[in-house]
Amino acid sequence: xxxxxxxxxxxxxxxxxxxxxxxxxxxxxxxxxxxxxxxxxxxxxxxxxxxxxxxxxxxxxxxxx
Numbered sequence: 001x002x003x004x005x006x007x008x009x010x011x012x013x014x015x016x017x018x019x020x021x022x023x024x025x026x027x028x029x030x031x032x033x034x035x036x037x038x039x040x041x042x043x044x045x046x047x048x049x050x051x052x053x054x055x056x057x058x059x060x061x062x063x064x065x
Contacts, residue, residue: 004030021048 004022012018018034029048031041043051 006032 002025004024006020006022009019009021012034020032020034020037022030023045024030027045029043029045031043031048032039
């Protein structure tokens with residue numbers, strides 16, 4: 001099993017809830033929060049890029065599960 005390289009978001013402050021991201025060898029992107037590291041969300045790079053763009057613009061987006 002490949003060890004994941006979790007990286008803390010640059011927007012996460014010290015001593016607060018931190019968001020971590022890791023990329024898998026297949027290109028899947030994993031996200032987790034420091035308060036609940038066992039809960040991991042899975043997405044793709046295109047979907048993550050769309051989410052970040054929408055957050056920057058302050059627009060609402062639909063999330064498909």
